[in-house]
Amino acid sequence: MMGAGKTRIGKEASHLLGLPFADADLCIEQAIGMPIPQYFAEHGEPAFREVERDVVIEHLQRFPGIFALGGGAPMTPAIQDALEQYKLQGGKVIYLMAHPQEAMERARKGGGRPMLDGDADARWRMLFEQRNPTYTRMANVTVRTHSMTPAKAAERMVDVMNERIVHVTGDGIEDYDVQIGEGVLAQLPHVLGPKPVRVALIHTTSVRRHSDQARTLLRQAGYEVSDITIPDAEAGKTIEVANGIWQRLGEEGFTRSDAVVGLGGGACTDLAGFVAATWMRGVRYVNCPTSLLAMVDASTGGKTGINTPQGKNLVGSFYTPAGVLADLRALVTLPNDIFIEGLGEVAKSGFIGDPEILTILQDHADQLRAFDGSTFLGSDLEPVVAELIERTVRVKAHHVSNDLREAGLREFLNYGHTFGHAIEQLEHFRWRHGNAVAVGMVYAAELARLTGHVDDAFVDQTRSLLDSLGLPTSWHHDRFDDVLTLMHRDKKARGNTLRFVIVDKIGHVIHLEDPPAQAVEQAFRLVQA
Numbered sequence: 001m002m003g004a005g006k007t008r009i010g011k012e013a014s015h016l017l018g019l020p021f022a023d024a025d026l027c028i029e030q031a032i033g034m035p036i037p038q039y040f041a042e043h044g045e046p047a048f049r050e051v052e053r054d055v056v057i058e059h060l061q062r063f064p065g066i067f068a069l070g071g072g073a074p075m076t077p078a079i080q081d082a083l084e085q086y087k088l089q090g091g092k093v094i095y096l097m098a099h100p101q102e103a104m105e106r107a108r109k110g111g112g113r114p115m116l117d118g119d120a121d122a123r124w125r126m127l128f129e130q131r132n133p134t135y136t137r138m139a140n141v142t143v144r145t146h147s148m149t150p151a152k153a154a155e156r157m158v159d160v161m162n163e164r165i166v167h168v169t170g171d172g173i174e175d176y177d178v179q180i181g182e183g184v185l186a187q188l189p190h191v192l193g194p195k196p197v198r199v200a201l202i203h204t205t206s207v208r209r210h211s212d213q214a215r216t217l218l219r220q221a222g223y224e225v226s227d228i229t230i231p232d233a234e235a236g237k238t239i240e241v242a243n244g245i246w247q248r249l250g251e252e253g254f255t256r257s258d259a260v261v262g263l264g265g266g267a268c269t270d271l272a273g274f275v276a277a278t279w280m281r282g283v284r285y286v287n288c289p290t291s292l293l294a295m296v297d298a299s300t301g302g303k304t305g306i307n308t309p310q311g312k313n314l315v316g317s318f319y320t321p322a323g324v325l326a327d328l329r330a331l332v333t334l335p336n337d338i339f340i341e342g343l344g345e346v347a348k349s350g351f352i353g354d355p356e357i358l359t360i361l362q363d364h365a366d367q368l369r370a371f372d373g374s375t376f377l378g379s380d381l382e383p384v385v386a387e388l389i390e391r392t393v394r395v396k397a398h399h400v401s402n403d404l405r406e407a408g409l410r411e412f413l414n415y416g417h418t419f420g421h422a423i424e425q426l427e428h429f430r431w432r433h434g435n436a437v438a439v440g441m442v443y444a445a446e447l448a449r450l451t452g453h454v455d456d457a458f459v460d461q462t463r464s465l466l467d468s469l470g471l472p473t474s475w476h477h478d479r480f481d482d483v484l485t486l487m488h489r490d491k492k493a494r495g496n497t498l499r500f501v502i503v504d505k506i507g508h509v510i511h512l513e514d515p516p517a518q519a520v521e522q523a524f525r526l527v528q529a
């Protein structure tokens, strides 16, 4: 908006980043050879918007730096198209959101703004009402600058620009972003938006430090927060816990326009999503994953659910979040073994879709294995982990965007899970999900070898990578029948037919329908500890 400080903050940020800076108004004045107010007076707004459109599009295509747009520019359809293109090519469209009072005052003082002729404050407010939804839609980065000096706001802008963003879109999906970076939790009010009055903040005690911060942010932004603590890990993914929350939402008057925030590991975000999907048949929800596994996998894609005594995730729905905030600061409290567990799903994404992930894992195996949350921020490992999170989320987003309801392609994300879920169930959830998936991938690799799809080298590579990361590659259980019964309850099974996902070449996945019973059992024998 006018007076948000685009020029001043943009210049400061360009110094910090060592990038050139350009201001659309100055470029336009150069093009028209006169001050903008004079051009407005002589030619009118439509003529001005045409010049503005050409200047902005030209800069979006060619200018290699920070470019400050006039407040009206994003309202022009051709500029909107150009901004969409710019974002698709990795560009950041930044919405500088100043406090209205501060922006109005600056806009008034600055003068020379034909759009504010007359009662400047009233005009500003009216334009803000008109433009704010478009700014919000067009921007892939929002920076709130309330009460900040231009230097501070520029620092904040640079921090936020350094976030990694994966956009999730597709049939049946209301587009949303997965934001990855230090401090992204601060975007929570922005992602929730203005509609909710009440927000249910669902979390476990293990992440209290982070849920306290979220609660403060939400209260400062004016939401009424219901703080809901659930039992840790899989003990939270039950119908009893969901029922307790439904009761609270009912007692506290949660309506359809209110919202849910799930903050924690994958078990917590699965449960929170399930509550959001079922309360009044669906309310807005935002995931704030705090474990590596939840950041790379569970928080994105909209698989929500609970366990039943008969198996994992047997009840649930596909229900997409409004946004995901993977704040790297949450990892400072994450214990080493839970971080390593998350690498199981990271490796899975490497095997099924992005071989570069496997290279990064191999190259940094020792550092990753030694993960220590207390020294993580600012360490050499941080950009490596950020890259792994982004790449893994991209693999997930690709499958989800093309097949939200898991008609086929999305099943590939289940690599290692048919056997892995059976381990979790038979171990009464004492085995962590990512560890069970790691053994499940070894099982799937053995099955692929026994059915002639891969050679010994592939199985060896699977075992040795997982082993180097500190993940388990074997598991002991006496009774194959128990495992077989559970694998028949897997969601990929059809009737009496078992269906598996196997990799036949790194980065390439296929379905394995009804494999020979002997191979199914033999693979089980080959993963016995």
Ligand SMILES: NC(=O)c1ccc[n+]([C@@H]2O[C@H](COP(=O)([O-])OP(=O)(O)OC[C@H]3O[C@@H](n4cnc5c(N)ncnc54)[C@H](O)[C@@H]3O)[C@@H](O)[C@H]2O)c1
Pocket (backbone or CB within 6 Å): 204, 206, 207, 232, 233, 234, 237, 264, 265, 266, 267, 268, 270, 290, 291, 292, 293, 294, 297, 298, 299, 300, 301, 302, 303, 304, 313, 330, 331, 332, 333, 334, 335, 338, 341, 342, 345, 432, 433, 434
């Ligand atoms: N919906 C999906 O698409 C999807 C994908 C993968 C996994 N999942 C589900 O996610 C769950 C596994 O996720 P998980 O590995 O995060 O398990 P989890 O939620 O049980 O978390 C593991 C442990 O780490 C703790 N923890 C999490 N973040 C922490 C932090 N920052 N500091 C300290 N402790 C922290 C938790 O309290 C818990 O004790 C399983 O239930 C699995 O089925 C779902």
Ligand SMILES: O=C(O)C(=O)C[C@@H](O)[C@H](O)[C@H](O)COP(=O)(O)O
Pocket (backbone or CB within 6 Å): 297, 301, 303, 312, 313, 314, 345, 406, 410, 411, 413, 414, 417, 491
């Ligand atoms: O998002 C998906 O689809 C997945 O399969 C991701 C899995 O990593 C995840 O563990 C998921 O929860 C498994 O779901 P399920 O349908 O096998 O219960």
